[in-house]
Amino acid sequence: QYNGLGDLFTPYQVGLLLRHRLLGNLWKGVGRYVRDPRLRMLFSFQTMYLGLSPKDALWVYGVLTYMESGEGVWYPRGGMHRLPEAIARIAQEEGARIYxxxxxxxxxxxxxxxxxxxxxxxxxxxxxxxxxxxxxxxxxxxxxxxxxxxxxxxKNSCSALMFYIGYTEPLPHQLHHNVYFSRDFEANLRELFEEKRVPSDPSFYTCLSNRTDPVDAPPNCENLYVLVPVPNLTGEDARAAAPRVLETVIQRVGLKREAMQFVETLTPHEWQAMGLWQGAAFGIAHTFFQSTAxxxxxxxxxxxxxxxxxxxxxxxxxxxxxxxxxxxxxxxxxxxxxxx
Ligand SMILES: Cc1cc2nc3c(=O)[nH]c(=O)nc-3n(C[C@H](O)[C@H](O)[C@H](O)COP(=O)(O)OP(=O)(O)OC[C@H]3O[C@@H](n4cnc5c(N)ncnc54)[C@H](O)[C@@H]3O)c2cc1C
Missing domain, CATH: 3.50.50.60 (FAD/NAD(P)-binding domain)
Structure with missing residues (x-):
């Protein structure tokens, strides 16, 4: 609970910042430990969960890499929607009216x-x-x-182009969480965060919650969720690029068009309609001057x-x-x- 900047610059906090070099650069920091560009990518891409380039991220966000590989990823049974449902139930039990x-x-x-x-x-x-x-x-x-x-x-985070695909065949090579890296990750970051273009060969994430919760899809079918980081509405229009990006996803995941029963698409325009400024799906960016106090x-x-x-x-x-x-x-x- 910060009441002002004074709460940030206490001797204890400044000591922590200096001791752990928390304000260093994540990309450069990881590069000091690993030489192989694939490992560097693997230990730093997690800042994209915040819509932030690992090249712009502070060293402190290495905590995301640790949490993912050290602590694991959690999933509420019944899906993410169970969380707001549970909060709504408790609020209503306490007398709240929800509109x-x-x-x-x-x-x-x-x-x-x-x-x-x-x-x-x-x-x-x-x-x-x-x-x-x-x-x-x-x-x-x-x-x-x-x-x-x-x-x-x-300064805003990037946005996300989403494809929700009902797939009528099993995809045995897919796990619950899958990350597909661009063949040129640094070019991907440059296009996305510096040039604000929809990447020509994007990295993307796919998720099949029915791996953990089989009721999420009918038998022998898959509920395939695809998240592609794209520029927010200050950059290239991802809505126009969606068919081209979907084609990349189809090729790289190895999907058959005839098994795609439906595809629901969300673009930065829809995020903006939900109240997110400039369609920045992850809110304002986690830069130094937009973090902590x-x-x-x-x-x-x-x-x-x-x-x-x-x-x-x-x-x-x-x-x-x-x-x-x-x-x-x-x-x-x-x-x-x-x-x-
Ligand atoms: C694609 C994607 C994947 C993500 N995956 C993960 C993940 O795996 N793990 C994780 O921890 N986080 C994840 N996040 C981040 C997480 O979803 C957000 O940080 C979180 O939902 C933000 O919560 P919020 O309450 O700030 O906003 P929201 O969840 O956006 O809720 C705001 C609500 O306010 C409503 N609203 C807005 N304006 C008005 C208005 N004028 N009148 C009435 N209602 C209004 C909106 O409709 C919305 O329901 C993800 C985000 C995205 C975009």
């Missing part, structure tokens, strides 16, 4: 404090406090009254008005956003005299 498919157009602020929200339908919901889960830049630019935060020029706080400049989620402290990813929720809960319950 689905009600877009908030404006957060109402009166005398510097949150007073409720106005929905797309025009309906106004009055409230003692508001917690905003829209991406932080979108919230400051579109939902809240103008403040200097609305003009902060955030520099990242948007869960506390907005308005009283009783909070932000929560990937573009706030501490950052992107399900575990991090749940910590963000804990930080908000601490502040809200502290204010109303209860412990989180």
């Amino acid at each position: 689905l498919n009600h877009r908030v157009e404006e957060v109402l602020i009166e005398d510097g404090r949150a007073a409720g929200v106005r929905l797309e339908s025009g309906e106004v919901l009055k409230a003692d406090g508001v917690i905003i889960n829209t991406d932080a830049p979108t919230a400051y630019r579109e939902l809240l009254p103008a403040t200097p935060y609305a003009h902060r020029n955030f 520099f990242r948007p706080s869960v506390q907005t400049p308005f009283r009783n008005c909070y932000l929560v989620g990937a573009s706030t402290q501490p950052g992107n990813g399900i575990p991090m956003t749940l910590i963000s929720a804990e930080l908000v809960a601490e502040r809200v319950l502290g204010k109303w005299g209860r412990k989180a």
Whole structure:
């Protein structure tokens, strides 16, 4: 819980930064330990889970490589959706009412404090406090009254082109998690993060949750999920490139068109429609000046008005956003005299 920059520069924190050289460059750091370019790629690509190039990442994000290979990857039985379902159930047991498919157009602020929200339908919901889960830049630019935060020029993560494929034959060579690397990984990073183009030979990730949870697909079928990192909406339009990228995926995974019963596609435009600024699927980037105390706080400049989620402290990813929720809960319950 950072209350300001002073909390970051304590002797203990600065000691940790210096001792572990946490602000060094990840790509260069890994290069000091391994010579083979394939190993260098293998021990650094995980920052792309944050939509961040390993070449731009701080050494501290080596923790992702460690967590993946040292601690393992977790999957909630029944799928990721079980998590929000469980949270919703507990909230409803505590008396919460949940409105689905009600877009908030404006957060109402009166005398510097949150007073409720106005929905797309025009309906106004009055409230003692508001917690905003829209991406932080979108919230400051579109939902809240103008403040200097609305003009902060955030550096965004990349986006993701998604293909959800119903496949009617077994794919025995696929595991639950599979990573396909570009044949020229450095060119892939350059095209994606520097030139902001849809990579000519992209790296991508495929997932078959039915390996762990067989009920996720009918017998002898596969639920193939494909994630291709592509530029956000400040770069080349990935929607136009989607057919070409899908063809690459088909070739590299060895798919048969006749077994592809359906393909659902998500592009940066759809991420943007879900509230993610510039269609940046992973929120604002984890650069030095957008991490720790520099990242948007869960506390907005308005009283009783909070932000929560990937573009706030501490950052992107399900575990991090749940910590963000804990930080908000601490502040809200502290204010109303209860412990989180
Ligand atoms: C393709 C992809 C794969 C990922 N895989 C993983 C993974 O394997 N493991 C992991 O830990 N993390 C993963 N992540 C990251 C993780 O999904 C995010 O960090 C996390 O979902 C962010 O949570 P959030 O609450 O900030 O935002 P979201 O989950 O985006 O929730 C925000 C909600 O607010 C709603 N909303 C937005 N604007 C409005 C409005 N104006 N009115 C009403 N509602 C609104 C949206 O519809 C949405 O439901 C992945 C992300 C992506 C894009």
